Amino acid sequence: MRSLLERLKGFVRSRSIHVTVVNTGGCNGCDIEILACYTYRYDLEQYGIYYHNNPRKSDVLIVTGPVTYQWREKLKRLYRKVPEPKAVVAVGACACSGGIFNQNGGRVCGPVREVIPVDAEVPGCPPRPEEIVSAIVEVVPRLFRSWESRRGEADGAEA
């Protein structure tokens, strides 16, 4: 049974989300589709999701691209900068698996989930904005709403 405070926290966190988008070497396709979520048809802001590339202020890191070697350490550092509670969403085939670049001859260090922990993945190359919007709008608030209890479980498991 969650306490009232926890529920309030969950509610607020799921209604106010700041986002940082990181292109770790993808082709831009995913980035502009995320940018397109700004427009009248999709408008992420109506769900309380703000796009602002300041990791210190963010709750959600949206990662696109297959993580090139030049990015690996930088991405880890960026991830550490985001204060808890945080979530990572991998958008696009590149971020989910390295996509078309992760095959013989490619020079990428694999999917994002092998570099930083990933909470949600949106496949597609690029995913349509509505796929991105629905992934973020459905998954991320749920993640944050259950943040307290999940953290409790994790602590309990460790103890």
Add this chain to the structure above:
Amino acid sequence: MVVADTLLGVTEAFLVGSVYLGLHRKVIARIQRRPGPPIIQEFLHTLKFLMKEAYAPITSAGFLYWLVPVFNVIIWSSAVTISAVFRGNLLPFFALYAAYKVLSHGAGVSAGSTYTKIGGVRHAIMPAGELALACSLISAYFITGHADVAGILAWERAHGPLIEHAPFSALAFFTLVWVDSPYSPLDPSKGYDIVEGYLTEYPGFLRSLMYTAEALKFYCELWVFQAVFLGISDPAVHLLAMGALTILLAVLCAVTPILTPYQAVGIHVLVASLMFLDALIR
């Protein structure tokens, strides 16, 4: 009793201020032809950041860094208390505003990253903020013979709103409010080119405090403007007038790009000199 009044007033100022900031954003979004966030969004942001992890960057100046947001809230709470709650003297308001400028510079420097430093410096060099504020308050004093809000309100009941008597002072003060509203073209201290200016390095509840101060500031400045220059004393009409002002500000912010620091300072100086000329001619 005084304590209760103060607490009540500050809480009201915070709630109303953040809702008006939300309204501000909503109007901008509507002008951009999209649905936009709910108007309690700014309030939710503040709450959310309150519950987020905070840490100090390694470049920060420790103690000072943690203190800046707290002082920021204290300053604007006092300003709200003095002007809006007790309708007292406006001179402390000026002093507090100057302190706020110093503080935001401090916020930039104490956080220690390049962006925050530049943001802090940019914020501190916006001269006309204090200039316009001082001059418009002084002209209000000369015209009405009162330095406290209650006195000015009484004078205005007899002679009509001050904006008719000193339009340029009103313009200067309006510019001040405009500068301090979000997405304002005249305030490059939070430009995207330096990420978020002096706020860049404030995560978690520190940012929440900064947001609280921002809401208080917005409320306070709107309140003083409409009380001193429009002469409205009925609380319900207050809220309406402030809402109308917010919408006006939002429209102004929506249709303008941000200016570079030099251009912004230039416009500040232009407004201030208009006011001086006006005063000289009289």
Add this chain to the structure above:
Amino acid sequence: MLPDYLSNILTRKGGKRLLDAHSPRKIRDRPRRFRDFPIIDLDRCVNCGACADACPVGESDDQPPALEITDRGPVVHRERCIRCGLCAEVCPVGAIEVGALTREVEERITPPKPARVVVDEDLCVGCGRCRDVCPSDAIEVDDTARVDPDRCVLCERCIEACPVAGAIKIIPMDVEELSERWAERLKEALREAKG
């Protein structure tokens, strides 16, 4: 300047947009020609592997290809697939659908195979077991077995069934030959589509 802003904000058209800013809670329909993730109809699939050969997303050290041939037939790994639709274009039996675009891809290019099955006539004893197990009836046996390369889908079942070791071999093609075959197939497919 001002009239332009105003015409976007305050005229009747603009004002309407201002007040009922489109609320997109229900997500728009997909376009008529959208290329979605491929869906493979396993009943129709003859397990030829053409789709996997055509798929531009190959495997790497730690990731499977986007389209992998497994025991249960071809499997699409969604997190790898780039929705190019090439697999649907090459499938010889039209078992793959990629959203609404499938209808419009009328050219079916039978892909060249990356290898071929040959029978060593000296070794073959003409037992006919291969013919019995071949799923695509690619083998005829008179004195010795003969493999029809167009029908063969490279499943290698014949090799397993064959009692004489080495009588059936699978020989990979080299890149040059493969590319020539690609060109040939494309040409054929286009002729068919037209005629």
Add this chain to the structure above:
Amino acid sequence: MERRRKGEGNVRVVDVETGEEVPISHKVPIGPNHPILKEPLRIKLAVRGEEVVDCKVEMGYCHRGIEKIMEGMPWQKAAFLAERVCGICSHAHNMCFVGGVERVAEGEPAPRGLFLRVLVQELDRIQSHLIANAAYFYSIEHETMFVWNMNTRERVLDCIEEITGNRILTGWNVVGGVRVDVTEEQLERVLETLEEVREDVKTYRRIAQTDPLIKLRSRGVGVITREHVRRYRVVGPQARASGVPESDMRLQEPVYPELGFKPVSRRRGDNLARILLRYDECLQSIDLIERIVDELPEGEHRRELEIRGGHVDNRVEAPRGELVYDMEISPGGVVRRVTIRTPSVPNIRVLEAIAPGCPSIADAVATYASLDPCVACNERFVVVDERRGKVLYEGRAREVIRACSRTT
């Protein structure tokens, strides 16, 4: 949370002409992740107060090895890879690659296919220009214009989607023509939508031309002179805004002369000129599309071609300028090797020349955005110093620049 203090002490900027050291107060790193950048790249500005005294552009964050992956692939697969060099002008890459293969093939591609290709290319140009201008408005924080431009771009994407089935990575060109034919009603709908787009673009151009504050921010900032154009081989709208209309590769492409195409240009070469020029080109593209629809030849949309193979160097005017594919194709259409030179390389390099002297950081950033920089396509090969394990230079591009660039 970096331990090292940025800025003070360790940076020196030397004036090239006098050899004296220029005093600086801060070093401002922008990127690889920054609000105004949509792609990873690092700009290092050295500033004195607000004034920018030096600028270095550091690339290398996007290297994926595309050219290497392409080797040994048949064109059917490689075309999809070429498209993924970059997502914004993806159609230009696809078209350039496929066009190159066609040039080493027997026979002519289907005329209807070529026209349809150009049709989509022009739609792609409109959306690319709109996103470029939107990015500029975002960098001067005119959020309303940013969103309006993006809204209009959505309408253009609708058209692209209507024709090709996808919003950005279209996979539309094949050797010999295009993948799928279009119908009359589809073209009708496209023209209808474009009518609205034209109205919108005209409005935005008027606003950009007359708004005093936008003018204040953009007029006379980041001027690219003809000298710069020659020295840095600036291409595309950036060069045309500095009065070099002949830099438009469309003059040499097949279909355009039949449409009576003439490049537009402006003289001033500053940020505002570039923005306005892009709007001009959008309107021009809409006109072109109308003519294409009028003159669309009947017949098949795709034709069989026999690929002889050989070495070919194909150029296309991408939205950002001249795009070069230098390829070796073996008979049958397998890619032996390919080298891509994209327009953004020189366009970004010119920033190092024009950013110093900007009166404020905000201006330098706006200038960067006005160059319509795109990083994704810039980096495909890395030169590594093996002994020290250090990345020296990020692209084969430089060789290619030397080899391929024409003097403008």
